Structures are given as structure tokens and as C-alpha cells.
Amino acid sequence: MLPAEAGPNAAFYVVLNAGSGHSETALRESTIRDVLGDAGRTCHLEIVDDPAKLCDIARRMATQAKENGGVVVAAGGDGTINTVAHEAVRQGCLFGVLPQGTFNYFGRTHGIPEELDEAVRALLDARVTPVQIGMVNDRIFLVNASVGLYPQLLEAREEDKRQYGRSRIVAILSALKTTLGRYRPLRIAMDAEGITRKLRTPTLFVGNNRLQMEQVGMEPMSVALEEGELAAIAPRQVGKLGMLGLLLRGALGRLGDADNLVAFSFKRLSVKHAALSPRRRIKVATDGEVTHMRMPLEFRVVEGRLMLLKPAAAPDAGADAKA
Template sequence: MSQPAMQSAAASPEPPSPRAALRRESVALIANPESGGNAKDEASIVRAMEALGEGATLYRWSPEADIVATVHKALDDGAEMIVAAGGDGTAMAVAGALLGRDVPMAVLPLGTFNFFARGLRLSEDPVEAARAIREGEAHPIRVGRVNGQVFLNNASLGIYPEILEAREDIYARWGRRRIVAHWSVVKTFLRFQRPMRLRLTADGKTSQHRTPLIFVARSAYQLDFFGLDGAKVIGEDAFAVLVAKGRTRSDLFRLAWRLVRRRAREGRDYDLVRAHDLELDTGRTRALLAFDGEKRREASPFHFAMSDAPLWIVKPADAAQGTPA
């Protein structure tokens, strides 16, 4: 190597550690215009961009496009932090593209429910959230994977994926609002026929179940929101697996009412299983899988494991240490 080249290489600054404070010049905001109400409001995105600073650049993305290509484009453009602007589905997609990279990810909550962002203690006001991101710090976390698919909050089999199918039809007609999302639950319950048969293997121990829903959680915030047990399990870096009890429509409505009132109880309404490694076999060739509000048909059995590589996630400076969601 020539002397000038050696001097140039020595003068190149090392990339900042993701753990450092995030007062960065170059920030990429990836927005999903198909998320909830705020994401459709251009004024909200413009105000959030102003709060992120002059170095912020907006990238548009939709679920039909390749999120990995969008993230790579932002990184090639020099982004030092990626901000996922949208709902839980958008955050999950960006997380999958950044998993294992030494680039911090932040979430600007512009979706319908924003469970992951709320678990990070971020305001649902775009400007307040953007300011908290700018002053925040990045911490490494492990995320869940099912058949290779990253998820941040939960993945499930049974009636919840069917609710998501009904929700898409209702959203198309009435728009994305929380009350509309709740109506999709009622509509799906009325069509319920019978619980599924399922074989569950948790850390090598196998059991048989008949259940309308199995819910694999990685979000302590979401469990606390509904008054469900399992936050301690997640704090131990494991999956909290909730196996719902109920074989009739009446059972489902009763369980839903107890969830709304935060009165669902382990043993009566669901069983709680702790697992670091989990396999669910539906006995069918394929089944509908839900993950962070998205869904698709996948081959059974379903294998759940924690990611080996970390995801560097930005939390507000005053947020508690540990697993953020």
C-alpha cells in the first residue's frame, strides 16, 4: 500500500458504537404509508422529520416491496440510524433487515396499536417520539424467530390469524381504526367451529392440546396491557407461551371479555408454558401463522427460537435497562 493510501486509511474515522448516544447527523426514516391513521398524515411525518434534524432522509416503503433493499439503500446512502415509521408490522420488517448489523434501529409509532413502541416507552405523538429517539441510546436485544421469520411482539396460531384475515376485509371498507379492529374479533368468533389439535414441544418436553389459540409472546408490555402472566418469563429471555382454553363460541366471548377487563387468569382461561426452544405441530401440511399483526400460510411444524445475533434498538434515555418490549 502506498504511503498516501496508508495515511488516508489511518485518517478514516471508526464507525461509532451502536451503544453510544444517538446524536447522529445521518438518520434514515423508513415510512409505511399503509400503516395506521398518523402514517397517512403527511404533516405528522414532516414534523417528525424536523424533530429528527437536518440530516434526516425519508424513504418510502410498502409491504409489497423488498424492505431489505430499502434498508440497504439507506445504509449505502450513509445512514447511521434507521427509524421505522409505522406500526408493529413495519417495525418487524425493519428489524428483520437490521438483525445482526451494528446499526441502531428506532421506532416512530404511526400504526394502529404500536405495542412495540409503547413497550419502549415512546410517546404516540410523532414529534415527542422523534425527540426521544434523538436523545436516546441503543441497547442490544434478542428477538424471536419462527421458521426464520423475525417477530418482536408475538406470533400465534389458531383464531387470531383468522381475526387478521377478517380485519383486512373490514379495513378495506371502513379504514384503519381501533374500533374497526375490535369488530373483526366479533365477526371471527361468530364463525368459530372447533379448536385445533396441536402438539407442543417446549425445551424437549412434549404435550398434546386442543385449543382455539396458541400465543407465543416476546413483549412483556403487551402481556401487562391485557393483564396476562408471563412478563417474568420474557425477562428471563424466554418465550411466554399462552395456550388458550375454550371449545365453543361462548368460551371465546367469555375469554375476550375477561381480556378487556384484564381478568383473564392462568389455569382457568389459559395455560402458561415457558420455553427457550419451541416446536408447534398442527398435524396439517400448512397453517395460517400470525406475527406482529401480519400473517401468511407456512409449513408445519413451526419452530421458535431466539435470535443468536443482536438487534440494536433505541430506547429513550430514561427507559429502564433490559428487554425493552
């Protein structure tokens, strides 16, 4: 059974992504410890300085949080938040977030402050809120999952960020560079609740975040998320200029006006190759982290499994159970 609330003396088990520099990480660590210490709360904190260790550290901290009635907390970007949330769901413990990424869609959707000291203070009087998650095969996603061009874009963006720094401008320019490059279109068959769609597309994007849908101009999909579904978006095969046009529409919040776009909502979706293909595995991005998965891909929505500490002052717009 999942916990209904965090006790006033519940300990916090914080998984802190080391980020880009030692001094910045040290400042974040001291901020977290100082705010929680001043409030008289116990803080167990581990710094992840090697991405390969993130899963093991998240699993260990979530296990300790479950055993001791505490809260496991992810301090980092969407990828870190995803990994720690996965272990929180597995262990059935409470989950907190200290957003430290570029876009912070998950944190912003739930009213979690982006300033670290404010986010830590928000944990102290937060209310427990069940949050909808998406799953693709055995992996969860809080914001989105995708195949095709989008995972390539993410890999290129991470490489560019390592060279030029983490900023939204770098992310946008990297996306333009990848879109103008070479990529192989997908030929897929999608089955959602008995309806089959065959499509040749550069990318399939599955969304689970209201704010992201609203920002690109897909308001109907935002409504679907509020009603406990996921949103599938895939452009029909277009040239590079057509893809640039779609990127521009998304940046301007007008993607929903495009006439070369397939978009629908669902609770379960199966995706397989439309024809015989030598590729049995495919790159899948979940909240910015790229892995390989076996086809077919099975997407589904799962409600109420992630118990999030949401700031008490956050507005309640009917999205409490949605990511």
C-alpha cells in the first residue's frame, strides 16, 4: 500500500546529480543540507558524479526511504528525476523533486520552484499527490517518450551542451542542426484500442505533460492528459523544410494548426514495424534518456502509482493526478 502522507519528522533521502562543476555541486549540497537542517529535518544525501552509478544510487536511496518511512528526492534534470521516480514507484515510497534541468517541465507543471532553496523549503509543507505516469515496455516516463528523429536530436543536444554549455539557445540551435541532417524515416503500424494506423514518419512522440502540450499549441492533447490518457504526435513524411516548419510552429505555440500531423490520445498503444525489418531493437528516449528497446513497443498510462510531494501553495487546476 502506498503512503498517504509524509510524517512531520520524515527523513529526506536526496539523490543529487553532480551537474557541470564541483563548486556548483558543493553549493547545491550545502543549500539542501542547510535548509533542511535549519528546519530540524534529517537529510541523507548522495552525490552522483558518474552517470553510470545513478540507477544503483537511486535504488539504494529509495529502498532506505521505504524502510524508514522517508521521502526519496531527485535533485537534477528530467533524466535524473525519471530514474529516481522509477525507483520510488518500484519501492512504493514518497517522492520529492528539486528541479535543476534546462526545461524542468515536470517540476513546473506541479508548481515546484526552480530556485533550489525555495524548492527545498517547499518540501517541508508539501501535500502528497498521486501523479500519472506513462510507461513504454518496462520504463516509465513523466514528460515524454519518443522514437525516430527525436532521440537523435536528444543525443546531439547532449553532445552540443557538453561543448557549448547548458542553455535553451544551445538546445534550439542543436535541434535545427539535427533536423537539417540525415535521418531514416520510420515505417510503423500503431494499434490503439483496436484502431490501426500505418504511417511513414520521421518521429513518434508520446507526451505525458500538460505544460509541454500547451506550449507547442496542442491544447486538445493537454485536455486528454487531464482525462487520464497519453498524447501521440507524429508528422507525416515531409522534407527538411517541412520539418523546420513544424519546429517553428512548435516554437510559436501553433503546432496544432499543422495539417501534416497525426495526433490522437490513448490509454494503450502498440507500435511495431509496418513491414519486415532487420531492426529488432530501436532507440527510445524517455524523459531525455536514450536507450535501446525491443519491438514492438507497448505504451500505456498508469495512474496514481507515483506519490509526489507537491507544494501546498501550488495551484490546483485539476491536474493533481497528471504529469
